[in-house]
Amino acid sequence: MENKNKVAERFDWSLTLLLFLFFLVSCVAIYSGQASGQYGETNFLIQQIFWYAVGAGIIAVVMYFDSDQLKGLTWIIYGFGILLLLILAVSPVTAFTPRINGAQSWFQLPIGSIQPSEFMKVFLIIALSKTVQGHNEKILNRTLKTDFILLFKIALVTGLPIALVMMQPDLGTSLVMLAIMTGVIFVSGISWKIITAIYGLGIALMGIILYFVIWAPQILEKYLNVKPYQFDRIYAWLDPNNHAAGYHLSNSLKAIGSGQLTGKGFGDRKVYIPESHTDFIFSVIGEEYGFLGSSIVVGLFFLLIYHLTKTALETKDPFNTYICVGIISMIAFHVFQNVGMTIQVLPITGIPLPFISYGGSSLMGNMFAMGLVYSIHYHHRSYMFSSNHTYTESKAHEHNF
Numbered sequence: 001m002e003n004k005n006k007v008a009e010r011f012d013w014s015l016t017l018l019l020f021l022f023f024l025v026s027c028v029a030i031y032s033g034q035a036s037g038q039y040g041e042t043n044f045l046i047q048q049i050f051w052y053a054v055g056a057g058i059i060a061v062v063m064y065f066d067s068d069q070l071k072g073l074t075w076i077i078y079g080f081g082i083l084l085l086l087i088l089a090v091s092p093v094t095a096f097t098p099r100i101n102g103a104q105s106w107f108q109l110p111i112g113s114i115q116p117s118e119f120m121k122v123f124l125i126i127a128l129s130k131t132v133q134g135h136n137e138k139i140l141n142r143t144l145k146t147d148f149i150l151l152f153k154i155a156l157v158t159g160l161p162i163a164l165v166m167m168q169p170d171l172g173t174s175l176v177m178l179a180i181m182t183g184v185i186f187v188s189g190i191s192w193k194i195i196t197a198i199y200g201l202g203i204a205l206m207g208i209i210l211y212f213v214i215w216a217p218q219i220l221e222k223y224l225n226v227k228p229y230q231f232d233r234i235y236a237w238l239d240p241n242n243h244a245a246g247y248h249l250s251n252s253l254k255a256i257g258s259g260q261l262t263g264k265g266f267g268d269r270k271v272y273i274p275e276s277h278t279d280f281i282f283s284v285i286g287e288e289y290g291f292l293g294s295s296i297v298v299g300l301f302f303l304l305i306y307h308l309t310k311t312a313l314e315t316k317d318p319f320n321t322y323i324c325v326g327i328i329s330m331i332a333f334h335v336f337q338n339v340g341m342t343i344q345v346l347p348i349t350g351i352p353l354p355f356i357s358y359g360g361s362s363l364m365g366n367m368f369a370m371g372l373v374y375s376i377h378y379h380h381r382s383y384m385f386s387s388n389h390t391y392t393e394s395k396a397h398e399h400n401f
Contacts, residue, residue: 012311012377018304019370022355023052025285025297030358032267033277033284044277044358047112051360055367062371066379067317070372074130078157081123084116085164101350105168106361117165117173118365125180125326125369127157132188133319147190151198154185172349176333183329184322214238237347248273248280252342256286256294263290277358279350282342297356301335311376320376327369 027045034044065073088104091097098108106113131153139146158181162174185195212220213231232245240246240253255271258264269287273280286294305328312324331354338353340346352362 010378012374014307015304015370015373015377018300018307019355021300025300026052026281026356026358028266029281029284029356030277032269032288033281033358035267035269047360048358048363051363052367054360055364055370058364058367059371059374062368063374063378065375067319067376070126070375071130071133071319074126077123078127081116081120082160082164085120085161088116089164089167103168103170105165105170105173112360115359115361117161117168117170118359118361119368120161120165121173121176121180121330122327122365122368122372124158124161124177125184125323125330126372128154128181128184128326129319129322131157132184132322136189136318142189142191144191144194147194150188151185151190151194154181154188170350172337172351175337175349176330176351179333180326180329183325187322187325210234233347233349237341237344240344248275249341249344249348252280252283253344255283256343259287259290259294261290261292263288263293279338279348279352279357280342281353281357282339285356286342298335298339301331301354305332308373311373315376315380317376317380320380323372324376327373330369331366 026048030048031045034042084107088097088107091104093099093104096108097104098106098113100106100113105117106115132150135146135150135153139150158177162177165174165177182199209220213234217231232243236243236246236249240249251271251273255269255273258271264270264287266288269284271283271287273283276284282294282297285297289296308324308328308331312321312328315321315324334351334354337346337349337351338357341348341351352359354366355363
């Protein structure tokens with residue numbers, strides 16, 4: 001009985017409640033999104049429930065491992081992810097490795113399509129956390145030289161999976177990996193002089209490229225051998241009503257705008273949007289539940305990020321802190337990009353809304369990340385009323401749940 005009480009006390013019930021609320025929102029939104037008639041007899045709701053059940057199993061397995069065990073498995077996990085991406089990179093287009101929507105990013109299995117890059121994002125978080133923690137433990141006197149060495153290590157660990165993902169090609173996932181890297185760099189202890197200089201230069205370069213895309217695309221075509229169609233997403237983002245590629249965005253704006261304050265109600269959708277159960281699930285929520293419903297969904301993500309931040313501050317292991325920061329960066333970028341693209345704040349990319357959009361690989365990857373948070377909360381929970389106030393009880397070798 002005592003062990004059961006300890007399990008209940010150390011279990012992350014707040015995160016469980018948040019995930020359950022995301023599950024409810026996802027089920028309702030997907031049920032409405034698939035009702036547009038585009039998908040025939042396919043029932044994505046049943047499949048999403050199945051993937052949530054699989055995700056719960058993943059959480060149970062990942063929660064079993066403490067930080068010391070994860071550190072020991074880091075490069076095995078990272079290498080496994082790289083191997084899967086390499087197989088996709090060198091494989092011809094087959095029934096097992098099909099090309100879907102112009103990208104060869106999936107393995108076709110009997111249970112469905114599995115996208116390795118969704119798991120690689122979490123593997124990358126673990127690898128970057130191990131890299132930064134190991135470097136900082138060895139380097140006691142930091143200098144600009146040691147900071148550049150750490151930055152090189154981080155860039156190397158991140159650059160390899162990004163290169164393989166871009167070969168598919170999958171720009172959206174590559175951007176998520178860059179966001180994860182950025183978040184970890186910000187808390188890694190690297191001098192802000194280096195961070196400001198590098199990211200300032202990067203932002204300036206992006207601004208220059210965007211300027212040429214809009215005002216002088218012929219220069220990019222001439223000197224960088226860029227094809228005009230590669231700018232379509234930018235043009236569709238800036239002027240969706242007068243560009244063929246802006247169909248999704250134009251209808252998304254109509255759907256969300258027509259929802260007004262309280263929405264049209266469950267199932268009462270009038271605007272047709274292809275793939276509304278995946279990348280454009282937020283448009284379904286905006287049309288049916290309006291500004292209030294959309295705000296509640298965004299508020300759930302704020303609560304999740306707050307909880308992850310609280311967990312990062314409570315843990316006494318830097319490795320766990322870096323993991324939490326990587327997960328926060330991944331989820332925050334997903335939400336900002338997905339919601340932003342549906343309301344014309346950002347260009348459209350194939351980035352789903354975490355825990356809500358339909359997708360087995362995306363959901364399992366996110367649940368894997370949540371399993372890491374459960375593990376941190378269970379194995380490294382601080383007790384406010386312990387004798388030394390900051391006492392942290394770690395179950396490095398006991399697993400009694």
